[in-house]
Amino acid sequence: MEHSEIPSGLIGGPHQHVTAEELDAFVRQQLGQVDVDGKNVVLVVPDGTRSCPLPLLMEVMHRHLVDRVSALTAVIALGTHSYMETDEIERMFGVEAGGLEAAYPGMRIVNHEWRDPAMLVSVGEISGDRIAELSEGRLDVGADIKINRHVVESDVAIVVGPVFPHEVVGISGGNKYFIPGVASAEFIDMTHWVGALITSYEIIGTTGITPVRAMINEGASLIPTLRLALCLVVESGTGEIEAVGFGTAEKAWELTAEVAAQTHVSYVDEPFQKVVSIMPERYDDIWTAAKGFYKLEPAVADGGEVIIYAPHVTEVSEVHGEIYDIGYHCRDYFVKQWDRFSHIHWGVLAHSTHLRGKGSYDAETGEEKLRVKVTLATQISREVCESINLGYLDPNDVDLDHLTAEPGTFVVPNAGEILYRVKA
Known part of the structure; x- marks a missing residue:
């Protein structure tokens, strides 16, 4: 499918609550319009530092995908955070010890192994001149964009994760799950430094395409995989879902970032x-x-x-x-x-x-x-x-x-x- 053909939609809104039944119906409808049959599909999911009802989300996504796809893998978007241990993953996915296979048959769950060069694939380069343009003159160093091998070798990669105000990019989510989530340390460092040059004080909570978001979007556009996203606004402290957006990684983020800017500020x-x-x-x-x-x-x-x-x-x-x-x-x-x-x-x-x-x-x-x-x-x-x-x-x-x-x-x-x- 071409990006222009990808459906998009939003349910919920600021301070609303989306029920499990509404979420299920929305996911079923949206995925039903996407060609995933017989495809290698990767779900890019948050690590333990992000709060969201991940067991509910994974149960719904797994149920609506596993019988349609040829392979299903969940990659934990660590960026450069510590690898998650098996017991931590089990807790995050809502299962008892040793229960991942029974709860999610046919789906692998793996860390983004950012320390292992064999697990990173170069998808292209961004020139120094282009970095200067995207960063509004703050940096003019070129970058080799390296992304997790599971993601690059998949047919479809679907981000599943929350959207919050963020100190580096303005509002998190969307393509941020690809960069820094499943990228190499070098470009992660570069985007974070541009954010630092702007300062967290100035950029945090900013909607729209900030210079850091522009760099992230540019890098993500080099990934050959079809990039989709199920973005969520999650009520802080309760885990209740306020809004859910689906579409391309860019569109789903755009739909939910505006909600997050209202509900999380x-x-x-x-x-x-x-x-x-x-x-x-x-x-x-x-x-x-x-x-x-x-x-x-x-x-x-x-x-x-x-x-x-x-x-x-x-x-x-x-x-x-x-x-x-x-x-x-x-x-x-x-x-x-x-x-x-x-x-x-x-x-x-x-x-x-x-x-x-x-x-x-x-x-x-x-x-x-x-x-x-x-x-x-x-x-x-x-x-x-x-x-x-x-x-x-x-x-x-x-x-x-x-x-x-x-x-x-x-x-x-x-x-x-x-x-x-x-x-x-």
Whole structure:
């Protein structure tokens, strides 16, 4: 099928609830209009850091596809996150230990093995001139686009996942499940660095085609597979589905991004002096739990503080050890000392700037001024926190009830999904 022939549709809307029966009927109708018979089909699904009713979604997709296709594979879109263990996958897919095959007969479930060069296939290149155009002049380095082999060798790849405000791309979902979800680290780093150059403060929650989204769409367009998506807006904290869009990866995202911008952005009258972001256990390191800062930064007053309360977290990152060496700094700290930091993975530099937020750096004096204080209340020691330029708070000393009652303090349960902004 040509992209112009792909059906598209949307059910639900802001603060509505889509029932399981409505979801099933919608998926049946939409997939019934797509030629998947006898085809090799891949489902690109989120990892454990994204919340959505994945067991319900997988049951519906599996039921409506498995008897039609020649092969069905679910690829977990890790980006450069840690590979998921079997027991983690079982929990995410809603089955008991050893129950994946019985629950999803005929479907393989695999990690995106981004560390294994044999599992990545080059689908084309984007020139430096084109990168400069897409990034609006922020970067002019060419890129070889490498994508997960399962995806490239399939006939049809269907993204199945939620859409949220996002610190790198503006609104997540759609082609983002291909890049960075199932791409190589090099282009992931490049897109994240462009996002860092814009800053999370400016780009997060932005609808439409941001420079990072433009780069992602360009890279995804090189994938020879037919790219479709079932995008969802999921009510934060409950798992209820508010809206579902289907179509090409671009169209399904477009339909649901506008809903997410309404349902997942909360506007406050005055900026907060102190925020306590209570991080769910799906964020198992600071690399992912940093979303508790990203989603609150725009609503914090100058000189204010964000406390990331995650007593279960024991490390900054299992995968990206360079962050311990460079610590957390604002964008200009790296840009104005580029010769010193250009060899560091750009994705690590981007993560650093995203968590440290807006600030300035004077190259002559070496003085860095940061708008907001960031404090970790985790199992990470005071010595490590101070060495990476973050504040430390013993989680045992945190009285959430007292902080909730404290004037000027905002305690956020289930932090990391809803974006907070000050009313204009």
